[in-house]
Amino acid sequence: MGIELLSPAGNYDKLATAFSYGADAAYMGMTEFSLRRNAGNFSAEEIEKVRALKEKTGKRIYCTMNILFHQRDMERIQTMADEIRSWPFDAFIISDIGLVPFLQKNFPDREMHLSTQASSLNSESVKMYRSMGFKRVILGREASLDDIKRIKDEVPDVELEAFVHGAMCMAYSGRCMLSACLSGRSGNQGDCAHTCRWNYKVHYALEEEERPGLYYPISEQDGYTTILSSKDLCMIDHVKELEDAGLSSLKIEGRMKSVYYVAVVTRAYRKAIDNAPDWERYKRDLFDVSHREYTTGFFFSSGPTETEADVSRPTSYGYERNYLFLGIVGKEVEKNTYALDIRNQIKAEGLEFIGPDMPLLQTDEIVLLDENMNETDKLDHGHIGFIKSEVPLEEGWIIRKLANTQIIK
Numbered sequence: 001m002g003i004e005l006l007s008p009a010g011n012y013d014k015l016a017t018a019f020s021y022g023a024d025a026a027y028m029g030m031t032e033f034s035l036r037r038n039a040g041n042f043s044a045e046e047i048e049k050v051r052a053l054k055e056k057t058g059k060r061i062y063c064t065m066n067i068l069f070h071q072r073d074m075e076r077i078q079t080m081a082d083e084i085r086s087w088p089f090d091a092f093i094i095s096d097i098g099l100v101p102f103l104q105k106n107f108p109d110r111e112m113h114l115s116t117q118a119s120s121l122n123s124e125s126v127k128m129y130r131s132m133g134f135k136r137v138i139l140g141r142e143a144s145l146d147d148i149k150r151i152k153d154e155v156p157d158v159e160l161e162a163f164v165h166g167a168m169c170m171a172y173s174g175r176c177m178l179s180a181c182l183s184g185r186s187g188n189q190g191d192c193a194h195t196c197r198w199n200y201k202v203h204y205a206l207e208e209e210e211r212p213g214l215y216y217p218i219s220e221q222d223g224y225t226t227i228l229s230s231k232d233l234c235m236i237d238h239v240k241e242l243e244d245a246g247l248s249s250l251k252i253e254g255r256m257k258s259v260y261y262v263a264v265v266t267r268a269y270r271k272a273i274d275n276a277p278d279w280e281r282y283k284r285d286l287f288d289v290s291h292r293e294y295t296t297g298f299f300f301s302s303g304p305t306e307t308e309a310d311v312s313r314p315t316s317y318g319y320e321r322n323y324l325f326l327g328i329v330g331k332e333v334e335k336n337t338y339a340l341d342i343r344n345q346i347k348a349e350g351l352e353f354i355g356p357d358m359p360l361l362q363t364d365e366i367v368l369l370d371e372n373m374n375e376t377d378k379l380d381h382g383h384i385g386f387i388k389s390e391v392p393l394e395e396g397w398i399i400r401k402l403a404n405t406q407i408i409k
Contacts, residue, residue, distance in 0.1 A: 003243045003250060005273055006062075006161065007266045010255035012046055013328075014262045015061075016053060020396050021263045021356045022270025025060035027093060029255070030084075033065040033077060044083060051088045063089040066115040069096045081106040093138065100132055111135045116163065117175070121147060123154035130158050136248065137161070141168055141233070142298045145245045152246025159248035164235040165265055165286075166253025168297060170196045170228050178228070196228040234294035236283050239272045242299075257290070259343075260325035263398050264289050267356060281359050288322040322403065329353070329387070329397040337369070337388045338395070346379045346387075346399065355397040365390035 007023035009015035018026045031043055042050065054061055063084075067073065077084075077099070084107070091110055092103055095117035103112055113136040114120055114129050121140050129137055136159035139148065143162065152160055169176060178195045185192065205215040233253070235242060242250060250273070252265055264285040271279035286294075326346045330339030340346070348368045353361040370376045371384035379385035387393070 003273060004248060005269055006249050006251045007262060008252055008255040012049060013259050017259050017262050018266050019057045019059050021266040023266050025062060027062040027064055029064045033067050033073065047086055054088045060090045061088060062091045062093055062113060063087065064093045065099065066093055066095045066117050069098060074098060078102065097132065104133060114138060116140055123151045126151055126155045126158050130155060135159060145241060145299050148245040148247060160246055161249035161251055162247055163233060163253055164242060164250045165233055165269065168230045168233050170230050231295040232292040233297045234286060235296060235299060236268060236272055236286060258325055259328065260398055260400065261289050290319045290321040292319060323400045324403045326399040326401055329393045329395055329399065331395055333386065337386055338393055340379065340385045340387055342379050342381050342383060342385055344381055347377065350401050352400050353393060353397045355394055358397065361391065363391045
């Protein structure tokens with residue numbers, strides 16, 4: 001098997017989309033113990049649905065248990081072994097080694113993957129985790145390609161995984177107390193308020209030598225800065241280098257992102273990994289989906305550099321988005337008529353459709369129908385609707401519309 005493409009699954013729709021658009025595996029969280037508490041996640045009522053999808057696709061599912069466990073959390077998880085066992089997980093992603101005895105006792109047939117939160121960046125660290133029973137180490141985002149090569153050379157029997165696309169934390173592999181300090185919400189308990197993305201004003205103060213403790217505040221400008229907000233990672237132009245370095249899995253960040261995001265990012269990396277002849281056509285979507293300015297992060301020893309695809313693009317202080325995600329094509333209910341999963345208002349003009357192997361379909365030969373199958377000019381989120389198309393569509397295709405480029409602060 002070639003290198004694995006691992007996509008985020010914040011809920012069932014995103015899990016199904018990740019698999020449909022080319023992921024070999026997906027990572028998800030239960031309602032507890034995950035660092036993305038607000039992603040929607042998966043409840044016990046969804047076990048059978050997830051199991052059926054896994055059996056149908058033959059793909060792998062990893063469970064994130066990557067919070068920093070307090071005593072109450074450790075006591076709580078001890079009571080949940082039976083429920084966890086009922087999930088079709090292939091592996092557990094953890095950062096707290098206190099979980100190792102619990103997992104080895106109750107799930108000896110499941111793999112343990114070390115979370116990036118553990119900040120493993122060298123071969124001696126990887127060797128230690130190997131001795132504890134970890135099959136895979138998700139390296140800290142601070143690891144360079146040279147680091148990865150040297151680690152793999154020294155510990156060839158441990159799988160290495162790395163994040164290659166998506167948001168990056170300004171703290172060392174996510175170990176941050178800023179959210180807890182400013183909002184009372186702990187990022188290390190899965191409730192990050194993303195305070196590093198807030199706007200800040202820098203104030204200066206004068207302190208006279210003979211008057212210590214007496215400050216004269218100075219504000220030099222009215223503007224605010226996003227000095228703590230990092231760029232987004234993008235390694236789409238360097239997939240072969242990542243594979244040659246020894247990675248077993250390329251991981252996409254984004255359990256909090258939309259179905260549309262999961263679809264286009266997964267699809268782009270799938271085409272790049274497969275070296276599809278038209279893969280660069282799919283790559284362009286990475287610059288249309290909601291994102292911050294891209295960087296290659298720490299992968300190159302010379303330090304953070306612009307990704308090749310980003311050289312001519314302007315710097316932004318927030319998210320940049322060129323398309324509006326409108327909905328998803330559902331099942332065909334009668335010939336050329338399909339149900340719709342409506343996410344934003346849909347009007348019968350300027351619509352575009354994309355699919356796992358459909359780079360772009362533009363057509364105005366469509367009719368929108370309301371829940372009573374009557375023709376309508378628009379369909380709103382929260383309502384039942386259908387679309388009739390002269391051009392065949394497929395279930396799972398994304399519907400979008402070109403919008404004026406938006407900078408979302």
